[in-house]
Amino acid sequence: MSVTAAQGFTAAGIAAGIKESGGADLALVVNTGPRxxxxxxxxxxxxxxxxxxxSEQVLKGGRVSAVVLNSGGANACTGPQGFQDTHATAEKAAEALGVGAAEIAVASTGxxxxxxxxxxxxxxxxKAAAELSPHGGEKAAIAIKTTDTVHKTAVAQGDGWTVGGMAKGAGMLAPGLATMLAVITTDADVDATVLDQALRAATRTTFDRVDSDGCxxxxDTVLLLASGASGVVPAHDDFAEAVRTVCDDLARQLIGDAEGASKEIRVEVVGAATEADAVEVGRTIARxxxxxxxxxxxxxxxxxxxxxxxxxxxxxxxxxxNVAINDVWVCKNGSVGEDRDLVDMRYREVRITADLSAGEESAVIWTNxxxxxxxxxxxxxxS
Amino acid sequence: MSVTAAQGFTAAGIAAGIKESGGADLALVVNTGPRxxxxxxxxxxxxxxxxxxxSEQVLKGGRVSAVVLNSGGANACTGPQGFQDTHATAEKAAEALGVGAAEIAVASTGxxxxxxxxxxxxxxxxKAAAELSPHGGEKAAIAIKTTDTVHKTAVAQGDGWTVGGMAKGAGMLAPGLATMLAVITTDADVDATVLDQALRAATRTTFDRVDSDGCxxxxDTVLLLASGASGVVPAHDDFAEAVRTVCDDLARQLIGDAEGASKEIRVEVVGAATEADAVEVGRTIARxxxxxxxxxxxxxxxxxxxxxxxxxxxxxxxxxxNVAINDVWVCKNGSVGEDRDLVDMRYREVRITADLSAGEESAVIWTNxxxxxxxxxxxxxxS
Structure with missing residues (x-):
């Protein structure tokens, strides 16, 4: 499972003492190649x-040897010294792994x-480098938790190749990526361009459509790393679908574990003139x-x-x-529809369907x- | 006080039985002229x-004899029948007052x-028409309450003329008018064009900048009625300022009584390149x-x-x-500023100042x- 489900990756999660609680707070994910x-x-x-x-700079090269992730501090709004701290983190990991610092991505949360x-x-x-293991994915997923009550991992199997990942995030979940942090790995033999296309297509309809609290x-960082260790070159569509499946699974886990939530709400907008209209309406309802x-x-x-x-x-x-709640069309033609007492609201999942009667486009936004x-x-x- | 502070107005507030609680739920405000x-x-x-x-149609004529307001039901999303109900309400008031229905504004909330x-x-x-009184302003203000814990009235005195008003609103307070309902009256001798200019200028920086919960x-309806009963024609600037003062007073009372709130938060954005930027940033912080x-x-x-x-x-x-909270600049140049422990948060009012360092424009948004x-x-x- 997690980031070590695919071949060609090792990972570790340890307690470095960043969190005052003494809990696990540092994760390392290493791509052992060949890609x-x-x-x-x-x-x-x-x-x-x-x-x-x-990390935006590092990713421009399309080549990442390892990712260092920490919880217990976001290193945001920390000025030039904060950037130097990130640089020093990458240098230290590069030294420990015998690679260049320009190949080390860094992610922080807290x-x-x-x-x-x-x-x-x-x-x-x-310490983390010393504990790297092809079975370290779970520990890495645990080490990036903040207010998450559970760690989040997902996996999708292709024909001879695998996509797996981990994510953290429980608050400040909103578009422009809802994840806070996610690392997804694959042993498929694909290049950076294919990864980029698959990742952007996947996040657009998964992480980007999770909006727990509008914040x-x-x-927010989502990384997709390929080791090529399986030696299999999958069809682009199959690969993109596997990446989308893992992103969707992780995104849904974020909504399922959102801070203080008692409902997971699926807002589906149908009958929209454009997909952008559907997303705008869905997000506005969700907020x-x-x-x-x-x-x-x-x-x-x-x-x-x-x-x-x-x-x-x-x-x-x-x-x-027209609006349905849990499939009861309580609003028809902008006015009272079916009896609202027919709506069964007892379950954790709530489905809202908003029909704009203006076209054929649709979108789904998840919220709490x-x-x-x-x-x-x-x-x-x-936080 | 209230809508009968100015000469030339009568008002009433009664319990018509719209609310199941039996509380006051119907208000009538009548302009007795001469204007x-x-x-x-x-x-x-x-x-x-x-x-x-x-009421949008009625106001296009710039002439209103009376306003009927009810709490206990918004008459929104009620289809053609709902519109017929409003029409019948205006017809009934017109009959009771001996005027034309096209001069009767209607406002509903609930x-x-x-x-x-x-x-x-x-x-x-x-029943309300029978109770109309030049001292009925308070009762009218009470009859339009929904979840409001107190009724809201305000008054500003000019030189020989008066502007007074009432408002209700405690939830679903957001831009595009935060009021839910407000009626403001004056005995100044001014025409509909002057009223329109003064009201639009006033609401733009008062009701429109109250954003309690983003909903x-x-x-939302704000009406400004002039009776001309004082016979005084004020200078336009003086009149506009009096209207703004009453709107600002009522808007602040809405924030002060917002549902469940324990803080009244003044978000001031300074150093903005444009006023629109300042409003956008203020509203985003407020939400x-x-x-x-x-x-x-x-x-x-x-x-x-x-x-x-x-x-x-x-x-x-x-x-x-740069960001100050209660005048302590806790963020400077996008990073840590003065010690956050210096911020005294014990009081109901909180002041946030956000300096964009991008220009000279500013705006204030109030929230909870x-x-x-x-x-x-x-x-x-x-609701």
Missing amino acids: LAAAGVFTSNRVKAAPVLW LIGVRLPMDKLLPGIG MSTN NNLLKCALHGEDPNWGRVLSAIGTTAAAFDPDRL DLTADYVHENSAYS | LAAAGVFTSNRVKAAPVLW LIGVRLPMDKLLPGIG MSTN NNLLKCALHGEDPNWGRVLSAIGTTAAAFDPDRL DLTADYVHENSAYS
């Missing part, structure tokens, strides 16, 4: 953490605005705090869906809007309800 | 309630997607759920301010952003914190 191809997608937040600025304790992080890299992170509260209270409040749709620029006629637990977790945890 | 000038500003939500569609109980509302209009109502939770927890979490700013399209350099009480109130009350 060292890589692609990456990063947050679209214009306030980018130092490791994002660093509190914004605080420098990392480099006196603990740098020795931790040596976009400064650190409506009043609706998210109502769904938490198991109230199929379709009026709040309509008032959210009404704030978008999408093509629609208010008198032709808004709960008192979310408020408690985020008013107490300074 | 019947009026202006209105309405929600920019594209899903508009029937009374908004009706649950979306449910038709109004016309068998109670229509008799209530006759825009289908029913960041993670920040709103942190402020609820009295945590001066400036990292969440920066990550919100980073999602906007405003002109700024991430390395030149996100609390467990907000979640409870909005997961239980189907």
Whole structure:
């Protein structure tokens, strides 16, 4: 499972002492080749953490030997010194692994605005390098957790090749990548261009359509590394589909473990004039705090869906809007539809379908309800 | 105070039986002249309630004899029948007052997607008409409350003329008018064009910059009526300033009484290249759920301010952003500034200043914190 499901990768997860709790906080993922191809997608937040600025440069070369990931600190809004800390992290890993620092990607997650304790992080890299194992994927996935209650891994099998991955993220989940951090590996024999195409196509309809709380992170990073160790060159479509499957699986796990959530809400917009309209409407519904509260209270409040749709620029006629909650069409033609008492809201998953009656396009956005637990977790945890 | 502070107006507020609680739920505001000038500003939500569609038409004539307002039902998403109900409401008030229905504005607030109980509302209009009084302003303000804990009125005195008003609104407060409902009256001798200019200028920097929970109502309505009863023609600037003062006072009262809130948060964006940039950044900060939770927890979490700013399209350099919380510059040049422990968060009002270092423009947006009480109130009350 995880990043060591595919051949040609080793990983480790250790406690370096970055987290005050003493929990695991440093992960290392190493591509042992023969290929060292890589692609990456990063947050679209214009306030980018130092490791994002660093790794964006590294990924331009399409070649990554290893990824160092830490929890316990985001190294965001830390100025030039924060960037130097990321650089030193890459140098240390390069030295430990006998490769060049320009091939080391770095990812960090945790509190914004605080420098990392480099006196603990740098020795931790040596310790992690010593524990690298082809079975280390689970430990790596555990070491990148912050408020996650479970670690997240996924795998998809091709014909003689494998795609596997890990992700972390439980809050500050929103578009422009919802992940916070994900590393996906494959032993398929594919180059950086194929990786880049597959990764961008996959994230566009998976991580990018998870919007738990509308808040976009400064650190979101998704990396896809290929070792070529299987020696198999898969068909592009098969490979892209496997990458999409792993991304979708991990994205859904993020929604399933979102901070304080009691519902996983699937917002499907159909009948849109364009896919962009469908995404805009879906995201706007997903971000409506009043609706998210109502769904938490198991109230199929379709009026709040309509008032959210009404704030978008999408093509629609208010008198032709239809809304179903858990497949009961409670709103038809912009007005009262089937009896709302028919809606069974007892289950964790809620399905909202918004039909714009304006075309043939559609999109799905996943979100969560808004709960008192979310408020408690985020008013107490300074992250 | 309220809508009867100015001469030339009578008002009433009664219990018509629209609310199941039996509380006051119907208000009538009548302009007794000699002028019947009026202006209105309405929600920019594209899903508009029937009374908004009706009143927009009425206001095009610039002449309003009376306003009928009800709580206990929004008459939104109620289809053609809902529009007929609004029409019947105006006809009934016109009959009771001996004027034309085309001069009667209607405003409703409450649950979306449910038709109004016309068998109670229509008799209530006759009852309210019988109770009209030049001292009825307070009762009218009370009758339009929904989840408001207090009724809201304001007054500004000119030289021989007065502007007074009432407002309701405690949830679904967001731009495109935050009010839900407000009626402002004046005895100044001004025409509909002057009213329109003064009202649009005032709402742009008051109601439009209140954003409690990012959710825009289908029913927001602000009306400004002039009786001319003072016989005084004020200077345009003086009149506009008085209208702005009343709007600002009412808008602040909405934030002060927002559902479940424990903090009133003033977000001031300075150093912006354009006013539009300042408003966009202010609104984005005001809508960041993670920040709103942190402020609820009295945590001066400036990292969440920066990550919100980073999602906007405003002109700024991430390395030149400065943020103060309660006047302590906790973030300087995009990185750690003064000691966050210096920030005193004990009081209800919180001031966030975001300096984009990109120009001379500024804007203020008011919002609230996100609390467990907000979640409870909005997961239980189907509105």
